[in-house]
Amino acid sequence: MQIILGITGGVAAYKAADLARLLANRGHRVRCILTEAGARFITPLTLSSLTGEPCYGANPDQGEWRAVPNIEHIELARWAELVAVVPATANILGKAANGLASDLLSTVLLATRAPILWAPAMNTGMWEHPAVQANLDRLRSFGHAVVEPGEGVLACGEEGSGKLAEVAVIAEAIQVHGAPKLPVLAGRTVLITAGPTREDLDPVRTLTNRSTGLMGIELARAFRDAGARVQLVLGGDLPAPWGVETLRVRSAQDMLEACEARWTAADGLVAAAAVADQRPESPAAEKAKKLEGNETLVLTRTPDILARLSAARRPDQWAVGFAAESEQHLGHAQGKLLKKGLDAVLVNDIQGGRGFGAQDNALTPITSEGPHPAIGPLPKDQLARAVVQWWARRLEARQG
Ligand SMILES: Cc1cc2nc3c(=O)[nH]c(=O)nc-3n(C[C@H](O)[C@H](O)[C@H](O)COP(=O)(O)O)c2cc1C
Structure with a gap:
């Protein structure tokens, strides 16, 4: 993306250098515009060194805002695919x-047709003054996004709200606000399950699996960026993504209850969680003592979340499941598609540990038409975006 x-x-201007570097490292082209006051806090040289792009200044009299050969504010306003003002x-x-x-900055802000954050x-x-809050409300009414400041000790020594949001959060908000929206998903509610579930044996021991939840989290981000309202039901320890309503759960039963409470209001489901199929029949209330010799653990089935949601599904709702298979993966996934009444199953071939953790991954979609060409292998963030695009194209075709 081309970002201004x-x-x-403000004193927080030094944090913009970190943000500029982060965005440039993620492959965005970043051109900075400093106001005259901003240039007292941070130098153009720092910013142009970090971004590899020119840094523009405020004042035409100083020759920094050039009128020839191009009318610079209009050129910049057109160049931008997103304008972010930080701080x-x-x-x-x-x-x-x-x-x-x-x-220059205020003129570009007025001239651009790009999204503004x-x-x-x-x-x-x-920050609390009604004039500032009224100005923010007005900017929001123009469709601008605001990343609210947090609370903390401010540069002036006071403690309270007004502290610049974390750079990582601002970077994520830039990604969301600047990403092209997919009309078939924009404004739709998508329920996503992600991560492992944990079934307690006693207060300290659990049965779980090697899923981290990363694929489901990246899918949540990709649906969010496409304009969907995402409800994420998340197991495991990974941090929840910004801008996604997340409910943390532990066991398969917790996940079922969280999903059932959200399913009616959803337009679609992406079931990416690795749900434990079995749980200990009778978890111990106290830590189980070590015994000599072998022990037998009696397991019982956990609820089949996908089957339960699928059975309660309205005709206008869609459902996409995942299958992690280590052998005969296409055949097993086809069975899952039919048995659980899904619109698509994305098959993860987990041979050799693939599919879990941070490595690149590939997914083969299976629908009633049979297997489709594999998506990937790609890093999970890119894979998630490719999956969302693939699914949006199918939804569009379905709507005719
Ligand atoms: C040391 C110092 C710190 C400042 N910090 C802030 C700040 O954090 N937020 C703010 O709104 N204004 C802050 N100001 C005031 C602005 O710099 C001032 O309103 C200026 O006119 C802003 O110009 P600009 O919006 O064109 O950059 C600060 C001023 C000084 C001298």
């Missing part, structure tokens, strides 16, 4: 909310 990063005059002062929020264009940072008194 506007940097205004955003109370001053720039006020200017943009009221259509003022008194320097704000990450404000300021003293608590300024």
